[in-house]
Amino acid sequence: QSTHDKLRYAQELLSHQVPSGDVTEILDRALDALIEKLEKRKCARARRPRPSKRSSNNPRHIPAHVRRAVWERDQGRCTFVSEAGRRCPARTRLEFDHVDEVARGGRASVAGVRLRCRAHNQYGAECTFGAEFMREKREAARAAAQERRAAAHEVVPWLRALGFSAGEGRRAATRCENATDASLERRVRLALTCFGPRTQVRVAPRTTSLHT
Numbered sequence: 001q002s003t004h005d006k007l008r009y010a011q012e013l014l015s016h017q018v019p020s021g022d023v024t025e026i027l028d029r030a031l032d033a034l035i036e037k038l039e040k041r042k043c044a045r046a047r048r049p050r051p052s053k054r055s056s057n058n059p060r061h062i063p064a065h066v067r068r069a070v071w072e073r074d075q076g077r078c079t080f081v082s083e084a085g086r087r088c089p090a091r092t093r094l095e096f097d098h099v100d101e102v103a104r105g106g107r108a109s110v111a112g113v114r115l116r117c118r119a120h121n122q123y124g125a126e127c128t129f130g131a132e133f134m135r136e137k138r139e140a141a142r143a144a145a146q147e148r149r150a151a152a153h154e155v156v157p158w159l160r161a162l163g164f165s166a167g168e169g170r171r172a173a174t175r176c177e178n179a180t181d182a183s184l185e186r187r188v189r190l191a192l193t194c195f196g197p198r199t200q201v202r203v204a205p206r207t208t209s210l211h212t
């Protein structure tokens with residue numbers, strides 16, 4: 001029903017451009033908009049690319065202009081080539097991979113970055129650092145992600161008590177995912193910054209203190 005309602009609303013919004021409400025044309029336009037949005041997020045594609053004005057201290061950060069160039073050069077496909085000379089055909093679950101590992105001085109340049117599917121990215125890391133080491137790294141990463149999600153999830157009921165919707169609460173809670181060591185009160189305050197100065201407390205909060 002939700003999907004049907006969205007389709008009908010899109011037909012209403014496009015009633016001047018598509019008077020017939022043809023579903024095929026509506027979906028075609030919707031897919032164009034979705035693809036443009038996904039390409040911008042995935043590979044920084046833009047109609048009018050702007051020069052980067054700031055650099056990051058994170059050695060793993062890959063600037064937008066590098067992502068655009070690498071994606072175009074590698075044609076949106078994994079670059080792994082087998083010993084038999086066959087290139088991996090994968091076009092899904094692609095990741096930007098440093099040719100030389102960051103831990104070994106790899107740089108985020110066009111020449112220093114390539115596209116790899118997740119399987120071949122992990123395979124390359126295992127060849128360099130060892131399968132057991134990478135297994136432990138993945139397990140540690142999963143545990144840390146779970147801890148961050150738990151810390152954020154704990155904040156949502158308090159945001160709901162302040163009058164925010166469940167969706168607003170979940171989105172705001174992501175602000176405190178990296179504050180796992182902070183108190184619950186501090187995490188709630190951090191989540192509230194997502195809404196800016198427009199709101200304080202919209203309804204009376206629970207009588208229970210955040211400190212309990």
